[in-house]
Amino acid sequence: MADTASFKPTACLAMADGTVFYGAGFGATGQTVAELCFNTAMTGYQEIMTDPSYAGQIVTFTFPHIGNTGVTPEDDETGNPVAAGMVVKWDPTLASNWRSTEELKDWLTRTGRIAIGGIDTRRLTREIRRQGAPHVALAHDPDGNFDVEALVASARAWAGLEGMDLAKEVTCAQSYRWNEMRWAWPDGYPKQTNPAHKVVAIDYGAKRNILRCLASAGCDVTVLPATATAEEVLAHNPDGVFLSNGPGDPAATGEYAVPMIKTILDTTELPVFGICLGHQMLALALGAKTIKMNHGHHGANHPVKEIQTGKVEITSMNHGFAVDAQTLPEGVVETHVSLFDGSNCGIRLDGRPVFSVQQHPEASPGPQDSFYLFERFAEAMAASNTVEA
Ligand SMILES: NC(=O)CC[C@H](N)C(=O)O
Structure with a gap:
């Protein structure tokens, strides 16, 4: 002893x-x-x-x-x-x-x-x-x-995370291109050499595996700092806009990010996909509210139900704030829900290729059940390009 x-x-x-x-x-x-x-x-x-x-x-x-x-x-x-x-x-x-x-x-x-x-x-x-x-x-x-x-x-x-914007501290200093894909045995991380879609990813504190999943879904990714304006985003002529995960209070980060997201939504028909903080800020841009949870969700085995199909995916989670589903305005549909506590885990804008989820579909660590969401984003970009052509 x-x-x-x-x-x-x-x-x-x-x-x-x-x-x-x-x-x-x-x-x-x-x-x-x-x-x-x-x-x-x-x-x-x-x-x-x-x-x-x-x-x-x-x-x-x-x-x-x-x-x-x-x-x-x-x-x-x-x-x-x-x-x-x-x-x-x-x-x-x-x-x-x-x-x-x-x-x-x-x-x-x-x-x-x-x-x-x-x-x-x-x-x-x-x-x-x-x-x-x-x-x-x-x-x-x-x-x-x-x-x-x-x-x-x-x-x-200590003042606490509520009201705190930390994205500014962890975002990239300058924009960069990303083409590394998901890990594949035995080569490690292969490169995407034949991308089909140009994506601008806003880095509020992005995890590398999210960028890899985008590349694996056929995207040529340009990453921009959190404070990028809508003009800067659109200057890259993207096929779709991705909103990343990130730290801190979505409402605080939303002070500069939400106006940018709103402009993209109001002035373009581009597909938009958000994960975690990106999900929360898309919801804010659409007029909903976010709330601080008691102790949040942090784990790698959280069951989430896609409401339309009834299918349950086992997911990675890491969030202390959540979208308040009661505040979703008309035209914004709740798509996913946590089976642990019923909290909101996904939304989409009715009739538009604009959607987001609270869970981490890139896993890392965790199960890969939700990878289909990256494919859905790629399909949305393929479909909107077809309409234009
Ligand atoms: N993983 C994330 O993007 C977290 C989002 C936000 N900071 C929260 O805690 O809810």
């Missing part, structure tokens, strides 16, 4: 309500303040940590074996981890995978992300559900010196 009497914590997680968890720190030292969420996926901790949608959030992993596949640059959803920190049950498992190029611990240290192990993640998850996405301070000090009152005070002082 471990000698608990001599255990000296090297990390501390302090919640705004005064609850404190002690554990063993790893990764970077220092402290950070963020919203705490939990993710139930059994694989893909690297993709989760590098998903830009997690800016401003610390992720509790409910699956206990974290670290066992190490880290490889091939699995990054963007350059570096974006989530503010990591909470796990045990010390990270040593990497045991042929694709791994670095241990999880070393990667977190190198990229400046704080982690805490040795936490009763089941108890913590119940706390997150009870309190509803609590604000927390996470500190890692190898000497174990913590000013707990100051940590609690900084968690209390």
Whole structure:
């Protein structure tokens, strides 16, 4: 048995309500303040940590074996981890995978992300559900010196994600082209050499695998920064416009993104497809409202029903806000619904090739049931090109 009497914590997680968890720190030292969420996926901790949608959030992993596949640059959803920190049950498992190029611990240290192990993640998850996405301070000090009152005070002082636009911080600085497709054995990521559709993708914090799925569905993708105007989008003469996932409050990001989306909808007949934050902002542009959820959806096995077909897809989810289906105006149809809590998971504009979903059809990590949505977008672009011709 471990000698608990001599255990000296090297990390501390302090919640705004005064609850404190002690554990063993790893990764970077220092402290950070963020919203705490939990993710139930059994694989893909690297993709989760590098998903830009997690800016401003610390992720509790409910699956206990974290670290066992190490880290490889091939699995990054963007350059570096974006989530503010990591909470796990045990010390990270040593990497045991042929694709791994670095241990999880070393990667977190190198990229400046704080982690805490040795936490009763089941108890913590119940706390997150009870309190509803609590604000927390996470500190890692190898000497174990913590000013707990100051940590609690900084968690209390943090303004929270509501009203926060984080897309501006994680979007690309300049536009770029993308032609890499989905992973295919044994070649890794093949290139799309014969694209059929020109797509402008707005990067509110886009995951690479979304861009890969677009390329795999036959798209030649040009990625533009979050603040791109409708004129800048249309200057590329696209066949369709894609609105990406991203962090923060859709209403705050929508202050500049929604007018752009509205102009595209009002002045063109172009197909538009949105995922997650992109879905929420399309809904705002169509006149609906978004709401903050209690503890959100973060996992890789969330059942979503497509209302028209009754078909259920198992999906990847990562959101803390949702479209309020009660506020959808006439002409906007609810297409998908969460079977966990009935929250809205998809909309379409009646009679137009304009649609979006809350789930992550690119998975990464997670099941690929929803890939058909990329094909649907490609089909919509093919159909609208035929009409023009
Ligand atoms: N994955 C996302 O795009 C997340 C969207 C938004 N930031 C939310 O938390 O709901």
